Amino acid sequence: MGEVAGLPAGVELRALAGRDDLAACLEVQQAVWGDDPRELVPPIVLEATLRAGGLLGGACDAAGRLLGFVYGMPAIREGRPAHWSHLMAVRPEARRLGLGLALKQWQRAHLQEQGIERAYWSYDPLLAGNAHLNLNLLGARVVEYVEEMYGGEVQGTAGSDRFIVEWMLAAPAGTAPPAPGEVVGLETAALPDVPRVGVAVPKDFSALAGGDPVLAGRWRAATRRAFTHYLDGGYRVAGFRRGDPPLYVLEAGV
Numbered sequence: 001m002g003e004v005a006g007l008p009a010g011v012e013l014r015a016l017a018g019r020d021d022l023a024a025c026l027e028v029q030q031a032v033w034g035d036d037p038r039e040l041v042p043p044i045v046l047e048a049t050l051r052a053g054g055l056l057g058g059a060c061d062a063a064g065r066l067l068g069f070v071y072g073m074p075a076i077r078e079g080r081p082a083h084w085s086h087l088m089a090v091r092p093e094a095r096r097l098g099l100g101l102a103l104k105q106w107q108r109a110h111l112q113e114q115g116i117e118r119a120y121w122s123y124d125p126l127l128a129g130n131a132h133l134n135l136n137l138l139g140a141r142v143v144e145y146v147e148e149m150y151g152g153e154v155q156g157t158a159g160s161d162r163f164i165v166e167w168m169l170a171a172p173a174g175t176a177p178p179a180p181g182e183v184v185g186l187e188t189a190a191l192p193d194v195p196r197v198g199v200a201v202p203k204d205f206s207a208l209a210g211g212d213p214v215l216a217g218r219w220r221a222a223t224r225r226a227f228t229h230y231l232d233g234g235y236r237v238a239g240f241r242r243g244d245p246p247l248y249v250l251e252a253g254v
């Protein structure tokens, strides 16, 4: 897959390999997450993953500069071959141009060529933009909530709680679910026992976490409490609604 309709002129999607590409992946990670080596995947691990059947796709501009990439490894989930997509990163100055979506589409096409039917990854449920991309644009669904997946602070966003999503590669894009009757927010004390409930998240959690870590921690605690309460009680995440506030819709089990 080369140039893709809808992407900025000159942007090309291609498989990444070799020393220069892998070094460029590290540079993009540093531009996105900073220099803490504990949060970065170094070229030697990328190389090993490629030799083990992993997938690494990049979006490059007309001058050949890497703007973003998607990276994952072969996986087994519930006894079946799958793909674990560990990283996707787009340079801050190249965001909202459609590269993230195009990289996931590139990934899907290549996995399907290999006969893989499903991919998994984790993301921070407080990131509304990622929720929209994952659940609505791609049609992935939430299968698990993991508290402190990486054992504490990672990527500067109030701990490392994550949703695990499953992406059935043949599935169509998602649709936003109907509005819930009741919404649990930052200040909500009681968790209502209703068939369909909303769990609100901030509009821009990254900016909030950068400016007010205490408030970010309160959002983490409030949403962790709500997600674990409902998911442990048999609810499932039916989808995500952008809006004010952005919110997940959870439905009681059928």
Ligand SMILES: CC(C)(COP(=O)(O)OP(=O)(O)OC[C@H]1O[C@@H](n2cnc3c(N)ncnc32)[C@H](O)[C@@H]1OP(=O)(O)O)[C@@H](O)C(=O)NCCC(=O)NCCS
Pocket: 032, 087, 088, 089, 090, 091, 094, 095, 096, 097, 098, 099, 100, 101, 102, 121, 122, 123, 124, 128, 129, 130, 132, 133, 137
């Ligand atoms: C997530 C990320 C890869 C998306 O890359 P991108 O090239 O900006 O994504 P796209 O331009 O294809 O955007 C696709 C959709 O994602 C949503 N989205 C992505 N980032 C968003 C943000 N910060 N705020 C709001 N919406 C966002 C939007 O709905 C967007 O569609 P729209 O522009 O039509 O509204 C990029 O923001 C990034 O590198 N973030 C930091 C690292 C990260 O979170 N990685 C993903 C872990 S799952």
